[in-house]
Amino acid sequence: MSTRERTARAALAEAAVAARHAPSVHNTQPWRWRVEPDALDLFAVRDRQLLAGDPDGRLLTLSCGAALHHAVVALAAEGWTAAVSRLPDPADAEHLARVTLAGRTEVTGAAMRRFQAVRLRHTDRRPVSEVPADPAPVAAAVAEYGIHLHVLTRDQVLDLAAAASRADRVETGDDAQRAELASWTGGDRPGGTGVPDAAIPDRAPETTVPGRDFAHAGTLAIGDGHDEAAVYAVLYGPGDEPADWLRAGEALSAGWLAATEAGIAVLPYSSVVELPAIRTALRNVISGVGYPYLVLRLGTADPDAAGPPPTPRLPASETVEVARG
Ligand SMILES: Cc1cc2nc3c(=O)[nH]c(=O)nc-3n(C[C@H](O)[C@H](O)[C@H](O)COP(=O)(O)O)c2cc1C
Structure with missing residues (x-):
């Protein structure tokens, strides 16, 4: 060689x-x-x-x-x-x-x-500060993969909040989903996978759109922020096949890294795309112009408080x- x-x-x-x-x-x-x-x-x-x-x-x-x-x-x-x-x-x-x-x-x-x-x-699950986040660098980064960001209007954010609560209710009411959530989240995660308690808020943040319900409190200290200044956006694209999901994942990474460079905190919401009925409702929100892959909350993290420690890896x-x- x-x-x-x-x-x-x-x-x-x-x-x-x-x-x-x-x-x-x-x-x-x-x-x-x-x-x-x-x-x-x-x-x-x-x-x-x-x-x-x-x-x-x-x-x-x-x-x-x-x-x-x-x-x-x-x-x-x-x-x-x-x-x-x-x-x-x-x-x-x-x-x-x-x-x-x-x-x-x-x-x-x-x-x-x-x-x-x-x-x-x-991933930052804490509330965000009142400094508004500009989604432009994230939108530009995902566009390189043929994927788009639809920034939700105030009314659409309220619809999203209702959809996220419904998705969480359905999922936490389902035995198999509850067991799966419990096996992947909580504790110290010494095996190198899953979401540790250190990355889960120690109480439910006061936000319009509820974060994923992990069914227990973690140990991540959160401040009094809200999500008034956050941007909620649907990541969407032209198809709904594995090749489209793969590209959407590449775009997610590109957008998230661009956000990190711009000092924008990102929180993905996937419970709203997990259930077919809610995914269809989300598709209507973007007027059927594409298929939704994920919802992202973009915001500015509280600069005075330490964020979550790194999550483990295999x-x-x-x-x-x-x-x-
Ligand atoms: C496709 C996808 C969906 C996700 N959905 C959620 C979600 O619904 N709620 C949440 O709090 N985090 C969500 N996350 C964030 C992951 O939990 C997180 O990336 C993982 O725990 C690793 O932590 P890190 O991002 O801090 O490195 C999602 C991440 C990806 C890639």
Whole structure:
């Protein structure tokens, strides 16, 4: 193997390791990478799919799309342009993407800043401050993936609040969903997956739109903020198939990293897209111009209070396999 081949392979392996920091529903990290000499293959891991909450694998695929984008960001910070082939094997639905190196490129300041945002990005479930957030950088970043943000009007936010409460009532009233939530959230999460108590508010924030009901209080201290100055937006796109969900996940990561760089705190709401009836209602909100993938709350975090600590991740040995050869 030449020095260049060795360098390329090391960059691919490092990108797969960096992708561990990607956000995922309930921090399930439902992905596996295989590092080939000249490519990186991304596979869905159904063992970590939320079978009750996400039977179709939409949120799993969105999460894998976010990991895919993280890997490409890591490669750019090492001076590599990546080519991404989505769902490259029609006979294998678990094979979500193949990343190959298209060539060397200059490492720009923008590429370095985006990579630094990978380590800083996190979910912030606290209320937001009164400083308004500008959704423009997030909208521009998701548009690069053919995905759009529909910013909700005040009245639509009230409809969203009603939908989020209904979704939570349905989910917490369902035995299978309750058991699944309990198995993925709460405690210290020493296994490296799931949402720890440290990331869950110690009381329900006073917000118009309720955050996900984790069915118990966590230990994250929250201030007196509200969500008056928050922007609620639907992330939507042209199709409702796995390839669309994957792209939406890439866009989610791009938008979230852009938000992190702009000092915007992000909170995703997926309970409103988990139930078909509520997803259809959300589709009507965007006048049927596309399919909703997720709702995002964008806001400015209280600058004087410490945010949640980083959530755990699986060790690289569990998500990255280096093929021989
Ligand atoms: C597709 C998707 C859906 C999510 N849905 C929710 C949600 O409904 N409520 C919530 O509080 N967090 C949600 N999250 C945030 C995850 O719980 C979070 O990314 C994960 O726990 C890892 O934590 P981190 O983002 O702080 O790294 C979602 C994340 C993704 C990628």
